[in-house]
Amino acid sequence: MTTARLQVPNRIIEGDVFKLRLLVQHPMDSGFLRDLEGVLVKRNVIRHLQCILHDKEVFRVEPTTGTSANPLFEFYLRATRSGELYFRWVDDKGYIGELRHNLVVEPANQSQAPKS
């Protein structure tokens, strides 16, 4: 069972470059470490993680054993229009994790309102 947390700014206005942070709960077992009983833990890392927006891949990462447990991915996107952010990741055991987030982009305001 893996869970993930996503952080996006509260308010996104068209044209903004905003930061996304995704924290995936995953042991990222490197295959070199032993558990508390001294048994070697089999390698199990996230192999592939991607983010899709408007049917287009906007971010992809292929982590390896060098990435820590519960990895935090941070990247930037430029907001054009609202849509669904879809994250999908696969680990060595074949587990597929998913996260969906409804991205709301406010149209650029004509009356010079201060951006949040």
Added chain:
Amino acid sequence: MLLPITALKRCCVFWGLAWLGMLVFAAPLHAQQRLIALDKLQSGLAFTGPEILDLQADDFANPALPAMDKGAKLWKQVAGKSDKSCQSCHGETSASMKGVATRYPAIDKASGQLFNLEDRIRQCRQKNQKASEWPLESDELLAMTLFVTSASNGMPIKVSVEGKAQSHFEAGQKIFMTRQGQMNLACTQCHDQRYGIKLFTDKLSQGQPNAYPAYRIEWQRLASLERRLRFCYTGVKAEVPAWGHKDMRDISLYLMWRAQGLSIEVPSVRK
């Protein structure tokens, strides 16, 4: 004749001081004597670097947070033959579990044994919920312990070392003061006498228990105070007691007494 007298005086003063010094150092430790004054107590955070401070303060990236979520979920989850969740009996943790973590380890009235918070949760799960056992150091037990502990966040530690707990306290204090292992070191030598000094690349802390269960970067997961203590045993190359050993509970009690007044700090991150 003047010179020898002065010398004699000096001599007397010297031996007098030396004798006084011996008296101070040889004096037996009083049962409840504090080696670090209450106003000198410092959480482990004071000895970590800025990266750890930032990571712990980050409401999103703090790696202990997924376990908090898991604990919150488990709290509401119905389990076992009783068909009850923790919430069915205890309600919200913010009310029922407030301050609980500041009082553990404590004597269990039924068995007369010293229980830490993990033991209490395990017992409740087994006896009242009639559900499958959570092994020590399992993800579920740590998540639940963290969640219950978080209800006491910011509250000062105050354990009882009276009555039946007294013998446990004394045993814990004795272990803390006794040299052991191939390195022949006692806990007190690093954590009372040399905190703040560097051991390899890291500063020695006071060994305060106020932030456990903590996410340990080195182990890449949440860890209990017991596991941390076991690690110190390995550090001084001493024989590590079995999981759940009475010695570990005794030291925990001593540590919590020693940390009196420090506030509970979870979810926390440690190197």
